[in-house]
Amino acid sequence: MSEPAIKSKLVECKPLLKWAGGKTQLLPTILPKIPSSFNKYIEPFFGGGALYFSLNPKNAIIADSNPELINLYRSVADNVDLVIKHLSHFNNIEEDFYAARALDWTKLSPHQAAARTIFLNRTCFNGLYRVNKKGQFNVPFGKYKNPKIIDKKSLLSASQLLRKSEIVCGDYKDVLKKFAAPGDVIFLDPPYLPVSEYSDFKRYTKEQFYEEDHHELFSEVMRLHDLGCHIILTNSNHPLVHEQYGKFQVEVIPTKRYISCNGTGRTGEDVVVTIPPKPRFNLKLVPAALPAQALKYPSTRYMGSKNKLLEEIWAIASQFDFDTAYDLFSGSGIVGYMFKSQGKAVISNDYMTMSSTFTKAMVENSAVTLSEKEAIALLQPHSETDHFVESTFAGLYFSDDENKLIDTIRTNIKQINNKYKHAIATAALIRACLKKRPRGIFTYVGHKYNDGRKDLLLSFESQFLEAVNSINNAVFDNGKKNKSRNGDAMTLIPRKEKSLVYIDPPYYSPFSDNEYVRRYHFVEGIARDWKGVEIQEHTLTKKFKSYPTPFSSRKGAAEAFNALFKRFRNSVILVSYSSNSLPTLDEMVALLAKHKSHVDVIPVNYKYSFGNQGNKVGNNKNDVQEYLFVGY
Incomplete structure (x- = not known):
């Protein structure tokens, strides 16, 4: 029912009797x-x-x-x-x-x-x-x-x-x-x-x-x-x-x-x-092919990326009438880009600057590209660098020459005035760092996970130029005004138009941590130019303190979901969620049912590409069901 079932209180009503065991306290x-x-x-x-x-x-x-x-x-x-x-x-x-x-x-x-x-x-x-x-x-x-x-x-x-x-x-x-x-x-x-x-x-x-x-x-x-x-x-x-x-x-x-x-x-x-009501499976995964444009988004090795679930997400979303899609925890940015390719106005949000840089370059940006000449120029030293990466991260993730090149590119990017070219160049630098890093994360030092991938054999310069080209190819105009936002999803104010909200938060699980900043602190530092962060010098990886997030505990996650569901209660709500996460399936349905008349759950068999469970790959509960919760 869309009409509220609770009457506005014109007159205060109180119990008529004093009642032992009454529920006033509760x-x-x-x-x-x-x-x-x-x-x-x-x-x-x-x-x-x-x-x-x-x-x-x-x-x-x-x-x-x-x-x-x-x-x-x-x-x-x-x-x-x-x-x-x-x-x-x-x-x-x-x-x-x-x-x-x-x-x-x-x-x-x-x-x-x-x-x-x-x-x-x-x-x-x-x-x-x-x-x-x-x-x-x-x-x-x-x-x-x-x-x-x-x-x-x-x-x-x-x-x-x-x-x-x-x-x-x-x-x-x-x-x-x-x-x-x-x-x-x-x-x-x-x-x-x-x-x-x-x-x-x-x-x-x-x-x-x-x-x-x-x-x-x-x-x-x-x-x-x-x-x-x-x-x-x-x-x-x-x-x-x-x-x-x-x-x-x-x-x-x-x-x-x-x-x-x-x-x-x-x-x-x-x-x-x-x-809560027992989950209904009224919604079906109706086959819905993605447009060719959706497949042009550059692939990443970003943990939690929903690249493999795009067809399932769209199969559910396409059954609803909406004009605007919110991607509250954009991560790699691929889901917001998929909605853009389907002709929706997209509001993409993430608390990590790295993620909002991706979506600034490819979701909000509709026309601007970075030419090959401009990209090559970014590889050349034009002025003295701050030597920050070269001195701070020496011997940790990249060679000395690669660290010098990263500082050179960082210095040159600062001279770019166009916000979209700036985002493309920064996103390309981040992408090059991820591609040149075994497993694509920064929770360890050295190259002990080097598996001989082609990406690891390419020079850093080649990775950067290839990344610029991939991002340029992903830029297109869908005729809508799209927005990339870097901020707390809890503070995003919903618009009044018909909308669908896609929520893919950091999962709280007893089998893993969900600290994306810990995994990607180096490239997040590049996106922020290490402004407003506190590097923990005593740590081997030189990470900085993670951003506070309510999703770091079971209770905090439940309260955060409830707050988000309440904030976006007038929208269709679509949530991606892992079966090994907490709150549980029933608890999630209960939270969503507080704010939506209908709640469906669609299970999707899913296998994470590589371990995020803290144990070695092959023994880390990679095989899970991904739930798509839908509240409408």
Whole structure:
């Protein structure tokens, strides 16, 4: 659904009852997990309804097996003024309390019974609602000096919301079987584990909820997951919860226990489990040949390059109507270039200057080339160099003559005024360095990985001129205004036109590191001319400190994905992701489902060209599935 499923809050809604086990404390954690759009909201263990009243959904089913509780909500929805009138007859004195408690609510009119329920809840000890085996309310008088028995504003606003919801008395399984449908958000707040005489359900009903009931609940949750519902479940931090829901996103939250059988045990840990709809495979990899122009992008040995996935990426993207393509983590730049070759306006972004140099030269640039004469001139010394590479990196990556040549080219590039010629020359220098380096990375010194490749045998001059020629051949005009940006993807402001956002971030994995700066610090230094970086002189490789990135930890990666999905929630979102990365597939779907109505996952068999897992090639989990997540 494109229309928001949450009503703008013209009137603040608050729970009508004080409720032991209520979820007010957890609202800051739960509310961000609710998708921005959904079909309807269902809460079958309603209780005090803190989430419902805070969320204020347009279309809701609220249910509970406690008939007295359901009578209260139905009566407030039906005629709140009459409930308020009956409530005004009660006084906060012990005699009135026990007289009201002795009444059989089933013998009263619905609105009188509702008023009695509110009065007892507001004046009893700790707001606890507990019944005996006969179903009779048996909590003692609370002795509060001035409880707010009549909260007219809350009652009126609650009535307005409740009138628009369907209020059901029944077992949660019957409610979910009847009402749950694909696209619904379902909040489950069952009686907490461990099951004991103090468990929540015994406070509110004469029925019981045992451990086997939690197993039945899990089966129902899996049914809803398969059905296509977005489920949020709360419980205590109990081993069974982790055992059952461990493959989903389980967040442990410290909470206060306002009611406890042990006066010293008023703190605890709740868990919030997010179970997204089961990924649908509605989108197919429809064969979609790439135009000849897309194949003109110079190949690189850039780790993580999606050169081998271009057809699959376009096969998915081509099924959507969009004018602008965002390539948020452009890396080698090849995906943004592919979108440009398909006639899309491209906004290419990367936090590494090296990557934005590639896309400045070949994505943003539509017409400018660097002539052979100009390229040859860059190889000739015209003025004194700063000898920076020659002195700083002597004996590490290249020969002394090659280091001198790199300094010469660097010095000459600084004299180029045209930004696109400057980018072409810099990109060509970077490309030459990568081609002349065994494995194309700078995490080691010397040439111990020299495998005799042709690239390693060519002179540096030849590599540079060949790179200029390859980049020139890739320059073309697609009739659109394209943009190369060097910056944090989190700060990119989306445009209003129809767009698709492609996200290929550094993967966080227990099998590898994702520090691209560590691998490419030397060529990143060339792109930045080592401005604004701090070389770590004590290191053998003379690397500089990596840029801070939220994708360096599991928690940081999850928070970053959530922030990006929220920022680009009005666009089609297409994410490349490796099966050996974290967050997991289910966690990624849950994050994306918070912001998009439909989430599909398309697995693609993929083999990394060379190791990025920290072990030797052939024993490093190179064979993975690449997931293409699509949110729309």
